Amino acid sequence: MQGTVDEFSYGVVTPLVAYAMACLGGALGLRCTTRALLVTHSRRPAWLALGSAAIGSGIWTMHFVAMMGFRIEGAPIHYDQPITYASLGLAIVMVGVGLFIVGYRGATGTALFTGGTITGLGVASMHYLGMSGMRFDGRFAYSTATVAASVVIAVVAATAALWAAGRVRGLLWSVGASLVMGLAVTGMHYTGMAALDVHLHSASAGAAGGPPASVLVPMLIGPLAFLLLAGAVMMFDPLMVMGGPAQAPVEDKPGVPAAAVASHLAGTSRLHPGRRPAGHPRQHVSRAPQNR
Secondary structure, eight states, rough: BBEEEESEEEEETHHHHHHHHHHHHHHHHHHHHHHHHTOTTTTTHHHHHHHHHHHHHHHHHHOOOOHHOOOTTTOOEOOOOHHOOOOHHHHHHHHHHHHHHHHHHHHHHHHHHHHOOOOOHHHHHHHHHHHHHHEOOOOOEOOOOHHHHHHHHHHHHHHHHHHHHHHHOOOHHHHHOOOOOHHHHHHHHHHHTTTTTESSSSOOOOOOSSSOHHHHHHHHHHHHHHHHHHHHHHHHHHHHOOOTHHHHHHHTTTTTHHHHHHHHHHHTTTTOOOOOOOTHHHHHTTTTTOOO
């Protein structure tokens, strides 16, 4: 029996909130990745891990906010929580692999292609694993061509986002990149949903057709709180938010070795207002008259 599906039972509210979650996670993750390229190897894994968790949590939250508007007429929906949370872990791990490749190899060439592909597959895998955790009196069937299109969208979006993380240094440019990434990820979600056909075993007259808020909201609290915490961490890092002296030398060289960046940071950190670096006495002496 063919099921009747409504993906927008709350109108544009759930798509817009879902898009905002994807943008938030993308913005935090991209800024963390950018920050990772400006620090030494000892601190780089922490920033990349934070970026992975931010992007993975943002995508996962986007998915289940969008699913709040999903209804199957006559079929109450429930979620298998182990599978649902496994989809979150899968997203974070696969996004993390992609970010670490770009973080250590640079956002160019083979590293960018490999990292973007793994990250995009992680986004798509999270979506379809999350869908497999839905429980109702029926089953899903998918259009192979539309599923393939959704995976391509995810891979292209992830590759573009990682390229932006390695190339873009300004805050406004990063925000713009996150808006594009959020649009692509949300588009991937609804493309995947367009591939869906629902076959019901039986219909329950008058039964609610969607997951109760009491099921989804508690699951979303943890990832959403993490995104807010990651945002707070960013706000207290001036170099992350406003940019810093280390940006200029690496702007056209994504993935520049951390040692070169560290030496530049060490040199600029000794600057005093109105003076030359304190660690360079010869330059300081050069301010004396030339005939001495």
